[in-house]
Amino acid sequence: MNRCHIAYLACTTALVGAGLGAAAPAAAAHRPLVVSPGESIQKAVDAARTGDTVVVLAGTYHESVKISTPGVTLRGVGAGTVIEPAAPKAATKATDSCSEGGNGICVVGTRTRNIANVTVEDLTVTGFSRTGVFGTATDTMTVRRVNAYKNGVWGIALEGSVRGVVQGNRAHDNGDAGIFLANTIKEEAGAYDSGQTLVEHNRVENNRIGITVRRLRNLTVQANYVTGNCAGVFVVGDENRPKAGDITVTANRVTENNKSCPKTERLPALQGSGIVLTGTEKTRVTGNLVARNTGTSPLSGGIVLFKSFVGVTSDANRIDENAVENNSPADLVNTDTGKNNAFVRNSCRASQPAGLC
Structure with missing residues (x-):
């Protein structure tokens, strides 16, 4: 201030x-706490009380920021507010749990209580070795109009969180997913009910995977523009119970995700995947435009239903009323042996096996 x-x-x-x-x-x-260039964002956040807004003026700030007070808003003034890593010698003890983890902005609850109603908006976060904006154990966290790019793993990530809103962001050129949502990243566990978390109106491009939803239930991914990644949208489950599912993927534009990425311990080489469901149940993919995704990976194609790499089938999923055009090896691909999966009223020309269009 x-x-x-x-x-x-x-x-x-x-x-x-x-x-x-x-x-x-x-x-x-509801005090506005104003941070100017050369001042510490963390000090303002530490001084904030529930209901306060920390306004960060245009400038480049070399620090990580940890928020552990509920009801705080961290707001920049748009693209001109930039948060980048501090030099190693400049890291402070007040932020080491966030900065040493390689993250830019951390919103952190506890094992026994989620942190509620935190908002991060209208700023740029870039250059961190792990994640631009990371929320863990949050309730009703909002990430809005954030430009997250060139971070080592994820642009924006929520873990073990409920009722989140990830809206109107741009996530590009990150090492793994532009937007990543999961039950937990540290252990094996059944799918987590995300409490109607919403991912919408984001532009996600030139990452390894555009949007990853892993081991979650009760979530909507809608009206996002996903392009130029190795794979567009991944909805992922595994052998744990409850099973991942009850997810809606709708009204997204998923085009030309033809960047080539090498294999990892979890996945084969990726290229040309539009929307992929693997190890999920009762997920609906509807009303999307999925076009010109082309590759030779086992996961390539427009909309792909794929048995998980640990052998779990996808069951009772519905793929309907999508416009699926000019994808290769096919617009619709089903290599799963699961039961009661339905492909209905999609506009497409080629499928594997034949007859899905």
Whole structure:
């Protein structure tokens, strides 16, 4: 907070105290804490109380930021607010759990209590070795209008969180997924009910995978533009119970995800995958445009139903009313042996096996 802002608050409090008496405490609620270039975002966040907004003015800030107070908003002023890693010698003990983890902005709950109602919006986060914006054990966390790029693993990630909103962001040129959502990243566990988490209106491009939803239930991915990745959208389950599913993937534009990526311990080489379901149940893929995704990976194709690499089938999924065009090896691909999967009223020309269009 700069001196002018402190003086303004002091004068305001004095006037209110003199003229209105008991109204003075209300005037102190929901304070804007303003951070200027050269000042510490973390110090402002540490001073924030529930309901406060930390406004970060245009400039480049070399630090990681950890938020552990509920109800705090961290807001930049748009593309001009940039958060980058600090030099190693500049890292402070106050932020080491976030910075040493290789993350830019961390929103962190506890094992026994989710942190609620935190918002991160209107800023750029780039260059971190792991994740740009990372939330763990959060409830109703919102990430909005964030530009997350050139981070080593994920652009934006939520783990073990409920009722999240990831909306209107741009996630590009990250090492793994542009947007990543999972039950847990540290252990094997059954799918987690995400409480109607919503991922919408994001532009996700030139990552390894555009959007990954792993071992979750009760989530919607809608109206995103996903292009230029090695794979567009992955919905992933495994042998754990409950099974991943009850997910809706709708109204997305998933085109030309033809970047080539080498294999990893979890996945083969990727190229030309539009929307992939593997090891899921009761997931609906509907009303999407999936076009010009071309490759020779086992996961290549427009909309692909694939038995998971640990042998778990996909069951009772519905793929309907999608426009699936000019994908290779086919627009619709089903290599799964699961039961009750339905391909209905899709606009497409070629499928494997034949007859799905």
